[in-house]
Amino acid sequence: MILTVEGLEFAYPSRPVLRDISLSIAKGDFLAVLGTNGAGKSTLLKCINRILKPQMGTVLIGGDDAGTLSRRELACRIGYVPQHIERTRTTVFDAVLLGRKPYIRWEASAEDMEIARQALRTLGLEDYALRYVDELSGGERQKVVIARALAQRPQLLLLDEPTHSLDLRNQFEVARLIQRIVKEEHLAAIAAIHDLNLAMRFANKFILLKDGAIFAAGGFEVMTQGNIESVYSLPVEIKQFGDIPVVIPA
Amino acid sequence: MDAYRRYTAAKGLVMLALVVSIGIASLIALGAGSMNLNPYEVLRALTGKGDDVADIVIWQIRLPRILAAIVAGAGLSVAGCVMQNNLRNQLASPSTLGIANAAAFGANMAIIVFGAGSVRSTGADAVYIANPYFVAFSAFVWAMAAASIILLLARTGGFSPEAIVLAGVALSSLFSAGTILIQYFAQDVQVAAAVFWTFGDLGRAAWNEVLILSAIVASGLIYFMVRRWDYNALGSGEETAKSLGVNVDWVRFGGMLASSLITGAAVSFLGIIGFIGLVAPHMMRRILGGDHRQLIPASALAGSLLLLVSDTAARTIIAPVVLPVGAITSFFGAPLFLYLLARGFERK
Numbered sequence: 037m038i039l040t041v042e043g044l045e046f047a048y049p050s051r052p053v054l055r056d057i058s059l060s061i062a063k064g065d066f067l068a069v070l071g072t073n074g075a076g077k078s079t080l081l082k083c084i085n086r087i088l089k090p091q092m093g094t095v096l097i098g099g100d101d102a103g104t105l106s107r108r109e110l111a112c113r114i115g116y117v118p119q120h121i122e123r124t125r126t127t128v129f130d131a132v133l134l135g136r137k138p139y140i141r142w143e144a145s146a147e148d149m150e151i152a153r154q155a156l157r158t159l160g161l162e163d164y165a166l167r168y169v170d171e172l173s174g175g176e177r178q179k180v181v182i183a184r185a186l187a188q189r190p191q192l193l194l195l196d197e198p199t200h201s202l203d204l205r206n207q208f209e210v211a212r213l214i215q216r217i218v219k220e221e222h223l224a225a226i227a228a229i230h231d232l233n234l235a236m237r238f239a240n241k242f243i244l245l246k247d248g249a250i251f252a253a254g255g256f257e258v259m260t261q262g263n264i265e266s267v268y269s270l271p272v273e274i275k276q277f278g279d280i281p282v283v284i285p286a
Numbered sequence: 287m288d289a290y291r292r293y294t295a296a297k298g299l300v301m302l303a304l305v306v307s308i309g310i311a312s313l314i315a316l317g318a319g320s321m322n323l324n325p326y327e328v329l330r331a332l333t334g335k336g337d338d339v340a341d342i343v344i345w346q347i348r349l350p351r352i353l354a355a356i357v358a359g360a361g362l363s364v365a366g367c368v369m370q371n372n373l374r375n376q377l378a379s380p381s382t383l384g385i386a387n388a389a390a391f392g393a394n395m396a397i398i399v400f401g402a403g404s405v406r407s408t409g410a411d412a413v414y415i416a417n418p419y420f421v422a423f424s425a426f427v428w429a430m431a432a433a434s435i436i437l438l439l440a441r442t443g444g445f446s447p448e449a450i451v452l453a454g455v456a457l458s459s460l461f462s463a464g465t466i467l468i469q470y471f472a473q474d475v476q477v478a479a480a481v482f483w484t485f486g487d488l489g490r491a492a493w494n495e496v497l498i499l500s501a502i503v504a505s506g507l508i509y510f511m512v513r514r515w516d517y518n519a520l521g522s523g524e525e526t527a528k529s530l531g532v533n534v535d536w537v538r539f540g541g542m543l544a545s546s547l548i549t550g551a552a553v554s555f556l557g558i559i560g561f562i563g564l565v566a567p568h569m570m571r572r573i574l575g576g577d578h579r580q581l582i583p584a585s586a587l588a589g590s591l592l593l594l595v596s597d598t599a600a601r602t603i604i605a606p607v608v609l610p611v612g613a614i615t616s617f618f619g620a621p622l623f624l625y626l627l628a629r630g631f632e633r634k
Contacts, residue, residue, distance in 0.1 A: 087528045111531030122523045125576040129290055134522065137515050138531040153287065166293055168575065181526075188530070 037062055037096075038191050038224045039084070044093035046076075046083050053079045055249045057093070061192070061241065066218045067226045068235035071245030072268055077228035078119060080245070081194045084226070085114045098191055111138035115185030119196040119228075121177050123170035131169050131180050132156055135187025155187040158217065175206030182210070186217065193217070195227040199234060207231065211238040232264065232283045259283075297580045300573060304587035308356065311591060315352050315598040316344060320606050354491035354499065355597045355611075356590040358552045359562055361503035363589020364582055365545035365552075366563025367570075368510055371517045371578065372541040373440060374524070377451045379563035380549035381619075384432045384457030386560065389553040390484050391461040391468075392428030396421040397480045398472040418490075421483065422554035429553060432457055433546035437539065486559035486612025488597050495555045506548045507586060513537060514578040521576055559612045561619020562589050568622070 037060045044057040053076045061067050069077045082088040084095055086102055095102040097113050105113075115135070124131060132155050136148040144152075156162050159179045164172070169180060178198060185193055195214065199207040215238040218225045229235045235242065242258055244251040244267045251267050252258040264272050264283060271286040316332075317323040321343050323331070330336040331344040366379035380386050400420070439445045439453050469477045491499070510517075516537045519527040527534050552559070566589040567581070574580050593615065600609040 082525070085529055087525050106531075107528065107533055108531035111529060114529070116526070116529030118523060118525045118529070120523065122521070122526070124521050125571060126518070126521070127290075127293065127575065127577075130518075130575075130577050131522070134515075134518055134530065137519050140515055149287070166289055194529075 038098060039226075040094075040096040041084065042094045042096075044080075044083060044090050044095065046079055046088060046090045053248050054083065054090070055247075057250060059243060059250070059253060061224045061226065063191075063222055063224055064218060065224045065241050066215055066239045067224070067241040067243060068239035069226060069228045069243045069245060070230075070232065070235060070267070071251075075245040075267075076248040077245060078196050081116070081196050081226065081228055084192075085110060085116050085194055087116070108138045111188060113191050115188040115190035115193045117178075117181050117185050117193070117195040117198055119200065121181050123177070125168055125170050127166050128161060128169060128172070128180050129153075129156065129165040132161075132183045132187050135184035138188060151189065152183075152187050155183040158186060158221075159183040159213065175202050175210070178202060178206070178210055179213070182213065182217075186221065191223055193223060193225040195225060197228050197230060199229065199231060207234060214238065232259075233281075236281050236283070294580075297574050297584075301580070301584050301587060304584065304591055308587065308591050308594065311594045311598065312352050312356070315355075315594060315601075316348050318598055318602050319343075319348065350491050350493050350496050351488050351597070352594065353496045354488045354556065355594040357496065357500050357503050358488070358491075358556055358559065359566070359589040359591070359593030360586035361499065361506065361548040361552050361589070362559060362562040362593070363566035363585045364503075364507060364510055365548045366589075367567035367578075367581060367585040368517065368541045368545045369563070370567060371520055372538045372545075373436075373450050374520070375451055376568065377564070378454070379561070380545075380553070381558070381560040381563065382451060382458075383436050383454035384461060385429045385436075385546060385549050386553050386558045387458040387461040387465075388432030389425040389429040389550060390558055391465045392425040393421050393483045393554070394465045394468045394480045395428070396424035397483060398468050398476045400424070401476075425554035426550040428461070429550035430546055432461065433542060433550070437542050440538070440542075441535065484558055485610035486553075486557040486615070487610055488556055488593075489608065490556055499551055499555055502551045503548055506544045507582070509540070509544050510578075510582050513541065514582055517541070517578040517582075518576075521578070557610075557612060559593065560616040561622070562593055562615055565615075565619050565622050566592050 040060040042058050044054055046054040057080060069080060071077055079088060083090045097110070102110060129152065133144055133148065133152040135155065136144055136152060140148060156165060159182060161179055161183055164176065169177060172180065182198070198214065199210050202210060211234050214225050214227060217223070227239070236259055241255060243253045244258065244263055246267045252263045261272060261274050272283050273286045275282050275284065313325050313328055316328045317325060321339070323340060327336060327340055328344065331340040334341070336344070362380055369378040369383065370376050435457060436450065436454060440450055445453060469480060516527070516532045519530045519532045520534065520537065524534055567585040570581055570584040570588050574584055593611070596614040597611045600611045600614045603609065
């Protein structure tokens with residue numbers, strides 16, 4: 037197991053957000069975290085890499101308690117792609133090289149440069165290397181940030197709604213990319229996703245969050261009409277298009 | 287890869303151009319003034335081969351002043367650069383966060399309430415400050431108080447970047463109001479001394495001040511350069527920075543503390559010199575981009591050049607009258623500030 041979460045609880049001063057979350061994920065898994073707005077998807081991701089500090093529970097990453105690791109050590113193991121991406125005035129290459137931050141002591145080494153270059157190639161961004169990030173489209177920027185997370189050489193990728201605000205083609209491309217990276221780079225990914233169809237097409241593990249607790253978790257078997265209806269409080273139907281399942285509100 | 291190296295080398299060239307410009311501007315500034323010296327005479331005096339008068343003018347009057355411009359310009363500019371990064375707001379700078387006004391308030395306290403300022407009986411330069419180090423100390427303490435309030439609001443108040451600058455404006459007027467109240471109950475000679483202090487004036491710097499300021503600015507620069515990757519990470523957002531292993535609270539505290547120290551020291555010794563911390567980093571960000579590996583040294587150089595040119599202009603525009611350099615910098619800083627506002631808070 038790359039990641040094991042046990043009994044995780046998180047509350048803001050005014051309201052509880054996550055209750056008794058337990059999950060585990062192995063190498064090669066692409067886990068989709070699903071649920072309504074405010075169900076706690078983003079909070080769960082932030083608790084895993086300790087952007088937020090959970091009040092209770094343990095997070096084991098590569099066998100070590102995340103609470104005992106320094107931020108830098110954690111950054112060597114977990115890459116994070118935030119929901120909101122800043123339009124920085126830096127070149128794409130420098131933005132990706134920033135992913136080497138946890139490893140850099142004084143200045144980026146030749147190895148760091150090479151790893152950043154590989155991450156660019158994985159995402160097909162070589163031709164963009166010297167473009168400024170604030171001049172890119174939303175889809176390109178999303179890829180730059182994924183490349184930066186890859187440059188961290190993590191065991192686990194956390195992605196907070198990586199496809200939101202992207203057009204149809206870019207949603208598809210980014211989701212497929214994550215699926216490919218997980219397989220090729222031998223890591224695990226957890227993505228908070230709103231689009232059920234996209235999730236079911238590319239992810240292989242699912243967690244349905246409802247009111248801060250896990251409603252259902254597992255493989256495709258949990259993505260039933262009943263579960264989805266309960267979680268989203270909306271009648272739905274699941275239709276098959278060839279071998280592609282599609283969820284539509286009934 | 288080669289293209290990237292060329293791109294980095296181009297940034298190096300910009301910095302080299304700045305260094306050369308500062309050198310040329312220094313030579314001109316050393317020669318300019320009521321005793322006009324040509325560059326050859328300046329070099330002779332610098333190497334100790336000039337005549338006695340030129341020696342004194344260069345070594346005791348102009349050189350400390352020019353070094354003060356270079357050091358203070360660099361300090362105010364990097365302070366602004368780091369504040370803009372740390373608070374994630376392009377409008378953050380020593381003059382917009384109320385730190386300069388707080389320093390002025392502190393100086394007024396020292397001069398008027400504690401009687402550190404006085405007036406000599408006669409002479410053209412009647413206003414004089416009896417205990418400049420006490421004034422500087424008081425200005426510094428209050429500058430740090432303002433900085434702490436800003437830090438506190440940013441940390442625990444959960445203020446948004448826009449709100450922080452507005453809070454800075456509020457602090458500025460609060461300290462201005464305090465200054466006005468103190469001055470209202472003061473004798474006119476004390477007010478004269480206090481107002482005179484407020485004008486940013488590089489002529490106040492003798493070798494001692496220049497050395498102290500240099501030590502502070504140099505340590506600050508070194509600290510900022512050590513932190514340059516953290517600042518780059520912070521530029522991509524707070525959560526991203528944390529996910530890249532940056533201890534955001536600590537980095538921000540250190541950055542604001544160091545930049546406040548630099549600002550406080552510069553303002554305390556030299557008076558208020560506005561907008562350098564806003565104009566210089568912004569120009570460099572436009573030219574070089576937001577990578578702090580280059581942005582920090584380039585901002586320092588640009589700040590030096592700007593303040594040096596402004597001061598030389600202040601000394602020569604209507605010579606022999608020497609204008610307060612703070613007025614000159616604000617004169618071209620304010621329009622740029624308006625331009626920034628017009629562009630609608632665009633993030634770096």
